[in-house]
Amino acid sequence: MAKVDRRIIKSQEAIKKAVIELMAEKPFDDITIQEIADRANVNRGTIYLHYTDKYDLLDQLIEEHMDNLRKLCREASDLTFEEGNYIWYEYFERHRLFFSTMLSSKGAPHFRNRFLQLVIEEFKPEVDVSGGKNQGLHEEVVLQFFASAVVGIVEWWFKNGMPLPARVIAEQTGRLLDRNLG
Amino acid sequence: MAKVDRRIIKSQEAIKKAVIELMAEKPFDDITIQEIADRANVNRGTIYLHYTDKYDLLDQLIEEHMDNLRKLCREASDLTFEEGNYIWYEYFERHRLFFSTMLSSKGAPHFRNRFLQLVIEEFKPEVDVSGGKNQGLHEEVVLQFFASAVVGIVEWWFKNGMPLPARVIAEQTGRLLDRNLG
């Protein structure tokens, strides 16, 4: 892809960082564009050069993380669930402020659904109901079942202040998934 | 003073932060402009828009801190040495990376002298050899004596990892100065 001007990267990074920080402090609807601009140390107009409004900003922020998680899946497609899980959890840890904010009670309500949808998509190629231990089950049931489980664990992990190391949580959910889908 | 464009502030702040960080890692002479630009996340050319070379950058950085310390003195001109000292030490603490780097053995060799000169200037209005306990002493002797003492304490404080809280060190040097110059 064409190299992006350094100023664009810097502005967008600052704006995204600002909105995440602010969402950790107050409900999204209470945040003004001016506040985001102040926190990001950019002119208010600059935000409109990149996003149509704050909802677009949040959407793009979410989609970017979904994209990154998807890419990690692609790179880890030949790993076990346990190993692949660990790569995801490393990513979660690196962006803990984003994910814990998004999954917190006052976070972005639709984020959880968007996240669930992604997990379902990524699990789909791994699920086989034509044979093996899941023979005879509806694919959608299996997908919804285990994707919900994974999202629920991530939610629990963040809401409880990440009580287990990424390594451990990845290993345990990995074992559960390998046992059921592997 | 006229309001400065936000882009200028941001670039200069990033560049100054970068050079301080790098000076904490390696000798000043080993630092290249490209390294500073990379660390500051600005184009190399941007540095030349603000500084003629890295020595000019270092000079401006030093002079800015000297200016700030001078301003703090003006604002605290009616305080005791002890109170005024505390204000300086708060400033030192806030910019600990700069001062500890500058005063470290491999720091900027001329910074110590520049700093000493500032302290002498700021002490000059406080010294009275026409009467009181310092009657008969040469003004320059008194100035050099106590300014050196103050600089020496600051140097000691940083080289030993700031072993005392700012409040304490300010109180103790304040008592010593009040006793001799007050």
Add this chain to the structure above:
DNA sequence: ATTGATTTGTTGAATAATCAACGAATTCCA
């Protein structure tokens, strides 16, 4: 409901930063 204050989204002109490229100076090291 009406007013007053704040926030929004947009505009155009001015300015700063970026980028790629250059020759010159400096450093490296064989």
Add this chain to the structure above:
DNA sequence: TGGAATTCGTTGATTATTCAACAAATCAAT
């Protein structure tokens, strides 16, 4: 010492950001 590689300092063209100002929309409180 010679030659290669790096760094320097500058250039001109392009692009992004800033700034001040604006009307419209939204909000808050009476």
